[in-house]
Amino acid sequence: MEDIKQGKLAKELDFVSHHVRTKLDEIKRQEVNRLRTLIKAKHDLEGGNDIAVDHQALLKQFEYLNHMNPHTFEVEDLDRLIKSATNDLENYDKDRHEEFKKYEMMKEHDRQEHLKTLDEDERKKEVDHYEEMKKKHADHPKVNHPGSQNQLKEVWEEADGLDPEDFDPKTFFNLHDTNGDGFFDEQELEALFTKELEKIYDPTNEEDDMVEMEEERLRMREHVMNEVDSNKDRLVSLNEFLVATKKKEFLEPDSWETLEQNQAYTDDEMREFEEHLALQEQDLNQKAYDLHKQREELERQQDQLNAQKIELQQVCRYIIATASELELQFDMSFNGDEIPVEHHTDNQLHFEKEAQLQAHQPAAQDAQQEHHGHLNDDLAQGVSQTHQDVAQGHHTVP
Ligand SMILES: [Ca+2]
Numbered sequence: 001m002e003d004i005k006q007g008k009l010a011k012e013l014d015f016v017s018h019h020v021r022t023k024l025d026e027i028k029r030q031e032v033n034r035l036r037t038l039i040k041a042k043h044d045l046e047g048g049n050d051i052a053v054d055h056q057a058l059l060k061q062f063e064y065l066n067h068m069n070p071h072t073f074e075v076e077d078l079d080r081l082i083k084s085a086t087n088d089l090e091n092y093d094k095d096r097h098e099e100f101k102k103y104e105m106m107k108e109h110d111r112q113e114h115l116k117t118l119d120e121d122e123r124k125k126e127v128d129h130y131e132e133m134k135k136k137h138a139d140h141p142k143v144n145h146p147g148s149q150n151q152l153k154e155v156w157e158e159a160d161g162l163d164p165e166d167f168d169p170k171t172f173f174n175l176h177d178t179n180g181d182g183f184f185d186e187q188e189l190e191a192l193f194t195k196e197l198e199k200i201y202d203p204t205n206e207e208d209d210m211v212e213m214e215e216e217r218l219r220m221r222e223h224v225m226n227e228v229d230s231n232k233d234r235l236v237s238l239n240e241f242l243v244a245t246k247k248k249e250f251l252e253p254d255s256w257e258t259l260e261q262n263q264a265y266t267d268d269e270m271r272e273f274e275e276h277l278a279l280q281e282q283d284l285n286q287k288a289y290d291l292h293k294q295r296e297e298l299e300r301q302q303d304q305l306n307a308q309k310i311e312l313q314q315v316c317r318y319i320i321a322t323a324s325e326l327e328l329q330f331d332m333s334f335n336g337d338e339i340p341v342e343h344h345t346d347n348q349l350h351f352e353k354e355a356q357l358q359a360h361q362p363a364a365q366d367a368q369q370e371h372h373g374h375l376n377d378d379l380a381q382g383v384s385q386t387h388q389d390v391a392q393g394h395h396t397v398p
């Protein structure tokens with residue numbers, strides 16, 4: 001159980017959480033694609049242009065809507081679908097935040113558990129090092145407010161290699177609408193923050209945690225989406241973007257509070273988390289104890305079976321010994337000492353006696369029947385013949 005305290009459990013949970021994250025990422029990718037298709041369809045419908053919406057193709061993508069009549073598949077239906085897709089994405093963000101919070105609490109838990117294993121000197125060293133790394137992480141160039149003119153201009157200049165004097169929001173929009181669908185989706189927005197994040201995070205630094213970097217990226221994207229996406233479809237249209245670039249917040253933004261400036265969890269949440277871990281550990285201990293008991297019981301049953309087996313073997317040996325003794329006694333009493341020969345010989349003797357008897361009887365009958373018409377010579381001959389046969393038979397009996 002010491003393993004659990006030493007962070008094995010943390011690793012297990014980390015694995016689970018990684019699995020969850022991968023699953024969430026896949027769900028998100030699907031949702032964003034779904035949303036993109038819907039917005040496009042809605043756009044085509046609203047535009048009233050000649051591009052007919054391919055209802056069947058749309059329905060195929062949303063198979064669970066098969067009850068809908070494809071002929072009345074209108075803007076309202078699309079709105080409903082968009083609403084459901086945006087809800088899913090919102091839940092995705094919530095899950096990500098929760099997951100991140102757990103990650104941070106587990107990190108702190110492991111740190112505390114590790115400190116417990118150290119002596120006073122080592123512990124002091126470790127705590128000092130931790131504080132130093134924390135300071136080092138917090139020491140970074142000023143981070144621009146996400147979605148502000150300064151931030152976008154930096155992308156324009158450094159990533160796009162363009163002159164900041166020429167900054168033009170419409171050109172910027174078209175440059176970074178990577179898939180060219182006329183909207184900034186979540187991924188396209190998130191890609192805009194890489195420059196800012198690189199100011200705070202370096203994967204080669206001990207003090208920079210890349211999981212935290214991704215959480216910061218998520219916070220930035222959520223913030224910009226909230227500010228700019230006025231119709232709340234989780235996509236930023238060119239129009240929404242242009243409106244935002246005229247706002248005061250775009251031109252004179254507040255400073256951006258980075259992730260490390262606020263603890264991800266409250267003290268209460270940490271307490272609850274510790275309690276939860278303790279319960280899990282208790283549960284695991286109980287399971288280990290139960291398994292130990294089960295093993296003992298199985299061993300006991302095995303011993304019992306072995307003892308029964310030995311007993312049975314003894315009984316078998318006794319039965320066999322008794323049986324052969326009985327057989328011997330039976331043979332002795334049934335056959336007696338008169339014919340101390342084998343059964344084979346006995347049978348032979350019985351057969352000989354019978355053969356003699358049978359051979360004599362028909363001879364006597366013949367003699368009576370032939371009495372009237374046959375000569376005494378014949379009779380004598382016949383009797384003598386039978387005698388010879390019997391004598392021969394006697395010798396050929398196996
Ligand atoms: Ca796009």
Ligand SMILES: [Ca+2]
Pocket residue numbers: 229230231232233234235236237240
């Ligand atoms: Ca929008």
